[in-house]
Amino acid sequence: MPYDATDTPEEVLLARYARGDALAARILSERLVPRALGFAARMLRDQAEAEDVTQEAMLRLWRMAPDWRSGEAQVGTWLYRVVANLCTDRLRRRKTVPIDTVPDPQDGAPGPVAGLIAGERAAALDAALADLPERQRQAVVLRHLEGLSNPEIAAVMDVGVEAVESLTARGKRALTARLAGRRADLGYEDEPG
């Protein structure tokens, strides 16, 4: 391998891709696609649509690679922004779909069983996230699930850092309220805080 796949910055990999380095494209895909797909899946709650959005966002990255201006933006932040915009477009088109069609958490179905699988907890979180206003959901997902810093989220969402702090705070409060009824079901009451 001509360079270290783990340490090479994404901007350098993108520049290498723009010079015709296929290996750089593969490494970038392995790094960026899981992040883009995770974000899109949280926003859309539809795996097929999330995959389409991820592929489209990556395609835009490939196409703009030769014109990438070094130092102006981080590749990951840029990609999150494209994914966010594509998700917003799809969510707007979905506006005609009644909110009732979004699957709700199945109240009490598993029961207060200590051995609930983590997937159900994640599903409860996803359901609660789906109820949040879109901007709050974006901010919470980027901050607490994708691990971006507030300045990075501000760049993705094209708002100020204070706005990001406000969105995440309100989003967390709303999530807490929505998940309050699920805590006992999912065994959190017995776990140490």
Added chain:
Amino acid sequence: MKMNRDDDHTHDDDAALAMFLAAGRAARPDPSADLMARIVADALAEMPAPRPLSRPAPAAPPRRGVRARIAALTGGWGNLGGLVAATLVGVWIGFAAPGPLAALSAGVLGEVLGTAQTSAESVDLVNLLPDFDDFLTEG
């Protein structure tokens, strides 16, 4: 006094939400092999043609030979060609001494020397530039 909206937010709430979020992070979907293949295929289809990492150093200028230097002194091969052609014409005139040229030479030289010929070989010379003396004549 403004109420802090987080006042009703308990430590337990934060801890419970943190655990939900941890479960959410752990449950991030992995991209399928098919999706990765499609994305890499897009990348390869859109990839610019390979080119070297850095621009190669410019090649050293080739050493010029003697002929090239001579050509350069005379202003290039074109000028040198003209010079050679003029030289050859001069040599040819010197050796061949064509008749009309001899008559012209005789005419010019005869007029200059005051021995104009009257033979058939002589030529009529017309002075298209009047002598300066004409302008000095009064009236």
